[in-house]
Amino acid sequence: MKPAIHPAYRPVVFRDKAGDFAFLTRSTMTSDRTTEWEDGRTYPVIDVEISCASHPFYTGTARVLDAAGRVERFEQRYGRDGGRR
Template sequence: MKPGIRPAHRPVVFRDKAADLASPTRSTMTGDRTVTWEDGTTYPMADVEISSASHPFHTGTARVLDTVGRVERFERRYGRGEAR
């Protein structure tokens, strides 16, 4: 592989704004804001809108849609389609 074409990996703290949870990891992202972590080191911080801490699938708050009722309502309204 050619030298110098891979982006530099550096420690970054990702913060989930919805769950107010932060976790340090390594990434190629850079951020304008910084945060001082528990170990006293200053890291760049990237805000994310949703993560596994706040996603409905992972938290168990996902809703199941009534798709059968929707299909029946569509067929009542527009009739059953003819077979092709």
């Protein structure tokens, strides 16, 4: 890598606003706000709207769409061959 052209890659805490969840990882993102982590050190914190702790797919609260009904309605409206005649 060329020196002095890449952003600093350092530890950052990402905090989920929707759920009470935070994780420490490395990133190039910056923030003016900081938080004290479990190890006693202070790290920049980035607030995110959604993470694996609050996303419906990962929490098991996702709704299943009725895809079969949509396909049947499409076939009734436009025919089985998709309009190729």
